[in-house]
Amino acid sequence: MNTAVKKQVQKEDAMWLQKELINRNYHELATAREHNRKVSATFVPGNLNELLMCFDFARSLPETNALQNGMRKKSGKMIMDAERDGHSEDVCTYVKADLGMMLQGQVGPTGDPLPHPDILLLSYTGCFTFMKWFELVRQKYNCETVMLHVPYQGDGKVSPAMRDYVVKQLKEKVIPSLEKVSGVKFDIDRLRQYMRESVKAEENLVRVLQSAKQRPSPIDGYFGAVYYIGPMFTAFRGMPEATRYYDTLWAEVEQRMREKKGPVTPEGEIAEEKYRLVVEGPPNWTSFRDFWKMFADEGAVVVASTYAKVGGVYDFGFRHDPERPLESLAEYCLGCYTNLNFPQRIDMICRYMDEYQADGLLINSIKSCNSFSAGQLLILREVEKRTGKPAAFIETDLVDPRYFSAANVKNRLESYFQMIKQKRTAGAH
Amino acid sequence: MKCFIGIDLGSTTTKAVVIDESRSVLGRGITNSRSNYDTAASIAKQEAMVAARFHLFREALAKGGALNGGLEDFIAQLERDFRLEQFLEQLADLEQVCGRNVANARFGDAAKGVAAALVEVFKRLREEAPTLFAPGAKRKSDFFRDIAGSRYLAVSEQVAKDAGLRYDMLLNVFDRSIIEVENRVYADAVKGHLLDALERTFVALPGTRKFAEKIRNPIQSVIDTALEETYVVGTGYGRARLPFSKEHIRSEILCHGLGAHVMYxxxxxxxxxxxxxxxxxxxxxxxxxxxxxxxxxxxxxxxxxxxxxxxxxxxxxxxxxxxxxxxxxxxxxxxxxxxxxxxxxxxxxxxxxxxxxxxxxxxxxxxxxxxxxxxxxxxxxxxxxxxxxxxxxxxxxxxxxxxxxxxxxxxxxxxNPDSIYTGALGGATFAWRAVMEEGKAAEHREAA
Amino acid sequence: MSTKENRVTEIISRCSALFEDLEFGAVKKWKAAAPGRKAIGYMPVYVPHEIVHAAGMLPVGIFGGGDQLEVIQGDAYYQSYICRIPRSTVELGLTGRLDCLDGMLFPSTCDVIRNLSGMWQIMFKNKYVRYVDVPQDYDDAVGGQFYIHEMQQIREDLGKLAGRPVTDEALRASIVVYNAHRKAIRDLYAYRAAKPWQAPTAEVYLLLRAGCVLPPEEHTRLVHDYLAACETQQRPKRDNARVVVTGPFCEQPPLGLIKSIEMSGCYIVDDEFMLAFRWLMDEVEETGDPMQALSKAFLHRSAQSSSKYDARKEDKGRFLLHQVKSRGAEGVVFAAPSFCDPALLERPMLQEILARHKIPYTAFKYAENTGQMAPIREQAGTFADSIKLWSAA
CATH class of the missing domain: 3.30.420.40 (ATPase, nucleotide binding domain)
Known part of the structure; x- marks a missing residue:
């Protein structure tokens, strides 16, 4: 999840490690065929990386490919190609960027070719579009597809029936399909071993994200966190390399905490933390740095975000459990942020507002993503009501450059920051 | 005297409001935003300052009592005369720029004819100018671009026809020239225009001449009073383009809220x-x-x-x-x-x-x-x-x-009939608060 | 005064009044007829009505606010890129029009309806609200078991609400009632496909919509009455193109749009309106374990829709192809609500399959309050003409 390398961009060691991981993964994908490796594709929320690793798959994540293409300013053309191919302008641009990339000859964001997947693991978790996305890919490229239906937490809890349903699908559908396609026999001890590795990384990720409770926060829990969650939520959780990444990252963050330093942005360090915000909703990728700069320039630091929990929610105690491997995979899927119901999402945000001593809530409403966006205006209203803190609303898109109006977003952000400031000043009278 | 100014840079018009130490509105100014925000802000501000002068004239003359009963008519005439003076100066400026642009345009053999036509066009424009600012004259807009533009269109068409010249050449010259002229700020000229306008007003309202001194003195004293730009706050969609430091910029949301509060x-x-x-x-x-x-x-x-x-x-x-x-x-x-x-x-x-x-x-x-x-x-x-x-x-x-x-x-x-000025009024009030209530206090608190 | 000739008009004007009544007078009347009666709303596409019915309650279909509802508060909750049905539904709720409902069921149609379930929990705290998940795995032992749990939960909840448990017997009885209802609807669709000039879709649609607020027994009778009445009068047959309309399974088009399609020279011979009533495609087992029976019907004998996963690639489009072939349709009209993820993401896949089978199609978007019909008339008219030219060639 790196932006294009530029000399003046500030990066920490962990950043370089991550970049290496990502590049290596794209390289593995590019050379999978020559190395006789099978290729899997699956989604970020509740992803089953440890399980896929048990079958030696080279692992592709279409969402990540789309966002990487967005950051590299390649997505606009891909989306338009997909629309020319008959897709509606109304629907998710991740899907269209992915299909557009395939139409353009399936060259990945790093310029390496991306092979068509041998299996689509349709982990249907927290997003309706996933289902159609892989149906579309299946229809066009004839990929083997296996569905993992993860029920929604409609009444705010995971019932035993829900968990059993997911576990049963894993045992009877997912694992046999993965075995068949990969030719590798499933070994549950291998899964346990990966999970042990996952837990170490998870512990450190939680420490890093929770470091933002300190004033000043040593990290940005949204723009910065996007990088921190990268290895965890994609193809690397369970690998020793990921564990090492999180060790390094935590050491860096700890150091910054000791030195009372603020977050590092691509433009440099934030000298003075003026506003502490909680953000709901995914970021925009096509103007990611400009977007971040609008916050950094005003001294606005995001101390917690729901997007940093999009793959899985760790900060309330969940860890992969090698003792109950399949059950814990099921719980991971069931517990990811977009699989939570509205009261849960609102509770979580209010909790962040309190625990991270935030000045307000900002909602970045994403046109593509109904799972996140439908009803966010109620979240805004409820959080304002419950916390008494001001909330603001902006609209962008994931990877559709046509849907990022910099002047518009900046205007609203500035108004919002000034409102917080004015309220604070008035409160001090 | 201390003046607190708010400027609201909108996408179509730029507005400015000047208030005094007691937060009374002294003047309002408006202009089209053009492509040049700097100029739009300067001109709106200048218009507001001119309006402030008129406001002060009215006050001073009312106090003097010389125009008992005729005050409003007098002020109205004075304002029209002032607008005329301003218009004439801009017109002269436009003529000069047009002349230069004819020389630079590739009109070939026609250039001479166009130049001659321009002289005629501007002569007629100058002659008819007083009627544009006569009592009861209706103008669709007070912006120079609009007034000069519509008259130029009409007059040059006639002149082109008479001279057997292509009309579009004259239009072309105007289009090339107007942006330069409309982006010029005539701040230095205001005092002179006011005094010249006063003389015109005495001619237009001969009855007032007998009180000339009683009128001229308070006006002169207002003109001599320096209107100090104590603090300026910019707002509106184009605020980021204003050459102001961050401290002098507020979002239009804040300004609108405060402006509405001040009005009601x-x-x-x-x-x-x-x-x-x-x-x-x-x-x-x-x-x-x-x-x-x-x-x-x-x-x-x-x-x-x-x-x-x-x-x-x-x-x-x-x-x-x-x-x-x-x-x-x-x-x-x-x-x-x-x-x-x-x-x-x-x-x-x-x-x-x-x-x-x-x-x-x-x-x-x-x-x-x-x-x-x-x-x-x-x-x-x-x-x-x-x-x-x-x-x-x-x-x-x-x-x-x-x-x-x-x-x-x-x-x-x-x-409010003046609701278009809400944001600018909020800005002016922020400026007032910054100095009169907070000084730098708000900033200190923020830093603490 | 009822003569045979105006019986159709009579039935349809009653349905029309029910359709236009955004105050849900029929539901209020039903509740008032006996003490303690309760009504449960459900949104599209599908919930197991039998359970609600077996609990002694009236299932009430909430299919948005149509084009006559002025939406103010509902709009305050949704961005411009979200479809229309949740805003008008919120409007209905916040203006008290749904106070007559004792609960709401939100099926797993899409993320918007899913999220609305949680919003409803927050906005209407004293009402019963449930998100109804349905399996996307179609094995009895896997998805089936989950679905039975899901239905069991609703059964227990409604039992509590009713003050008495919902017995297997009651469920079986309700299955019988709904089997009859499903049969009536199947007959209606078969009749219309056979003689579309006798049963125009604008009428069929209103008749279906009446089923949102009437008890199933009464609605079944009404459908029978309509079919009988239709046969008593001969209406002019036109040389129209026979089309299937696909896409409007959730947010409904305005009635004017349906009329526009017909006026432009199309006979609608199958559609996805009110798919809820036809979701289970044939009779549900009336004996044995009723929950098993409902589950099996869902897993193995339910309609395809874009809200539902197609387990195999080759399953895609089967239902639509079957609609086209069995009804003798000559083309397909894709009518999708704007911003409808399921319909719009599905559309290119279905179009590809139709193209492969050389079935002509046309596509447009609408909203439940679409005001301009001229472009739709024009498009559907051109489509009808081209079908006729095409078949003549």
């Missing part, structure tokens, strides 16, 4: 419908913004929608409201999407609906959008202040009044 101190909810966006703002009893919502990325239901409808109907924007007021029923219009509105409009017309009834429906549709944005921001509380260009549209006001009553019951709806 009991304001709790503000609705502003402008050309490009719609804002709903909740303010506390000090005018501090508690929450706000703007139209989402889709510009449905903004003033621009009415502009689009006007274009579709081949009508002037200002004609829509009066037409809608003639409606005997309101046709339901569901689409506030500017793209679909045209189709829906034609559909209704083809079904035999009357234009005025459709217009009433369109106004209601816009206000319905605004009602949603208001609901988003926390609803409407008493008192409710409506600002922005659309607040001047009687049909929109009528629709709003009805919907507010249906949804929120009886409450006070404030609409």
């Amino acid at each position: 101190p009991s304001t709790a909810t503000v609705l502003d419908i402008g050309g490009q966006d719609t804002k709903a703002i909740q303010v506390d009893k000090h005018g501090i913004v508690e929450s706000f919502q703007m139209n989402d990325r889709c510009a449905a239901g903004c003033g621009r929608y009415l502009g689009y409808i006007a274009d579709e109907m081949n009508m002037g924007l200002h004609e829509l409201g009066p037409l809608a007021m003639k409606a005997t029923k309101t046709v339901r219009i569901n689409s506030t999407c500017t793209v679909f509105a045209g189709a829906e409009l034609r559909d209704r017309l083809s079904l035999g609906e009357k234009r005025e009834d459709i217009m009433a429906g369109l106004h209601r549709a816009i206000i319905l959008r605004a009602m949603s944005i208001l609901a988003r921001s926390g609803g409407i509380r008493n008192e409710f202040t409506f600002t922005g260009g659309v607040a001047k549209n009687e049909a929109a006001v009528k629709a709003l009044t009805g919907l507010v009553r249906e949804n929120y019951g009886e409450l006070t709806l404030n609409i």
